[in-house]
Amino acid sequence: MMTVPRRDPDDKAKIDAIEQKLLSNPEIAKLIDELRTSTTDANDLVRGMLQASITRGLNAEMDAHLGYQAGDRDGKAAVGTDNHRNGSYPKTIDSNYGPVTVDVPRDRAGTFVPTMVPKGSRRLTDIDDLIISLYAGGMTIRDIQHHLATTMGVDISHETISAITDAVLDEVMVWQNRQLDEFYPVIFLDALRIKVRDGGRVINKSAYMAIGVDLEGIKHILGLWIAKEEGASLWAQVCSNLANRGVKDVFIVCCDGLKGLPEAVEATWPGSMVQTCIVHLIRAANRWVSYGDRRAVSAALKKVYTAPDEPTAAAALDEFEASELGEKYPRSVKVWRDAWERFTPFLQFPPAARKVIYTTNSIESFNNQLRKATRNRVQFTNDESAIKTLWLMICHIEDKRAAKRAKEGKRVSAQAGRLVEGGRVAGWKHAINQMAVAYPDRFDKYM
Template sequence: MTTVTRRDPADKAKIDAIEAKLLANPEIAKLIDELGTSTTDANDLVRGMLQASITRGLHTEMDAHLGYGCGDRQAKAAAGTNNHRNGTYQKTVDSNYGPVTIDIPRDRAGTFTPMMVPKGSRRLTDVDDMIVSLYAGGMTIRDIQHHMATAMRVDISHETISAVTDAVLEEVMWWQNRQLDEFYPVIFLDALRIKVRDGGRVVNKSAYMAIGVDMDGVKHILGLWIAKEEGASLWAHVCAQLANRGIKDVFIVCCDGLKALPEAVESTWPDSMVQTCIVHLIRAANRWVSYSDRKQVSAALKKIYTAPDEAGAIAALDDFAASALGVKYPQSVKVWRDAWDRFTPFLQFPPAARKVIYTTNSIESLNSQLRKATRNRVQFTNDESAMKTLWLMICTIEDRRAAKRAKEGARASATAGRLVEGARVAGWKQAINQMAVAYPERFEEYL
């Protein structure tokens, strides 16, 4: 049973004092990170922020309902209403950080219906979920703060929003360290460039992402790694982490000519092959070609990667090098010669298998979605913030595409759900059959 009380000026002063203290302390988010949300101190801190922010938001709702602010007699007279505040009553609701006691305002006419904490609600998940959803959609903390204040008339501090979004870090760490399958026929690797504050300055870093295709042709995002520079140490760490999480073998790794990756893959999984993405090779070769000649150059390069075997591919490359276009653009020829050792594995596969490893578009398209979502963010405060944001965005993209697949059903278009974890690779059955026949010793144990 709730207790009806009059609004005590001392309570308002206490709430305002708490808010002032929180807003005046820019290190509050850092303190939460150091304590960890599982500690009593951190929970008490977040509960205090939630209580102060929600109580302030409820009084803002009451101002909007009555048409005038507390103590503003002129505005009350202009509003032409006899309705006015009638104290508060306390309500205790659960939250992700424990029970929170809130003073909910009342009006004399009994017509006020709080939106932030609806009648009958027992838990403050709606606000938290909305904050996380907006954050995952690419909105910055300032944007969320403004949206909540203007659209919902809810005054939530910068520190509270940061604390709510930080609550997903535990789930991110579980996801990043979850157990994986023993064998993946194909793994795609690619990177997304982001700006991160590091040591008092903003630096460019790369967020590397791995997508694995299991034996059933289902795509899974295996992990995210953020690093300033790629190199042998980075890829040794990535491969070691994937191996420690259960991957004992990989048939082929498709990537964009990443430095030191082939050596790291082969030292971790000796029987694996590293394949350079064909689309990246075509783009790299056309980088040196004028726009008017790109169509002809691409047509000539197509003869190389559609050749039936390595001998035919070498002959097609030599023909291109000796042609007028090859003489005009020798750098395009050099791109293919330099990458030849990592291109030739592609030629060993039949047509259906070639389609699967032809390009890393599965991961590049996901990166393009992430770039749209990160466009509002000039920079990330640290690596943890970048990891948290990218993971939430991936979840949002996957949920949206899964819903689209479910809605369209069997009539789904060829592009629907292509990036979603759980989506299947087109033509996978034929491709896996061809790979298993061509390399029976590699697949026999897992079929």
């Protein structure tokens, strides 16, 4: 996933993809500017990036070897060592893009043995890419350390592995603060429960993810947020973040009855609608129903959410409440009564549009795969670690989905794996036409 792109006849596409990934790194940004203003070959850009990233990794290895960072006098005193940095020496190694010269740090005692560029090696390895790939696949730092030692005979400290994975934090920040589209017809919101160490205790927190569908029907992951508790304050911050990044209007927000969200959405984007996920309502209603009766209850409730208008839906719910099943399971009726205000916007839409906002499955499928990937992790060390890990895992999931779409001959964006662009919503053209005709005042100025 994090491997530098191979040779491609379309150099511009390659450069754009790389710039999107590493624009926050000053050294890389300088190289990109130089490339734009000169006739330098794209391979020169890649070699420059390799040089900057490898040198950074080698310095992290030296930090782990000495036990303190460069210039940290207090750290050196705490370690109690006479060993210290002793400059560096250049070393040229071969790569897929030609020779790369890196600066290998030295220590006074001569005990530092670099792992990323081993002594005597004349060719660059992809061990840093392998580490990030394993980390994105769900392995912990300790698991990666053991895996490399047993399969490749490479002994890398967990501090060095952590430093290599931390290198993506700049990329995460660029992605998390990137500019967004002015208008999204639909935004889906959902949460994933995780355990995070906070203040010396391991507590449950929620990782919230937003997926926006643009006018072309392409799904975009808009952001990730970690919070201990949901509420009006949290959703005010989320909506404010999206608005500050360029989102001026949202037609409908589909979620699972998140507390405080409707008020935050309406305060940020007046005229927007908040729609409760129908599938979540069905599941919540069936939670109080015995297994043998669930099919019959679901069939009765189907008359409610497939009704052509609100009066017909209300009549169907009254009929269910008065039936034998309704009297047997009053809590199921109450679930729909309590959510009625946030359910009824659904009834305003024609059939094709209803299929789009019927469920938040497009975001839940992500969360299901994230749950599998985080199964090995008992806890995250902090919020930053959780964001980094989840982002890498989502990259991994997106890459696999993009590869599947390419295999099926479907449209694929060159940046799909960078969370900029995902798959297209099924039946979107029909749905957007129906919404635009039903609500011309909301869509005409953006079409």
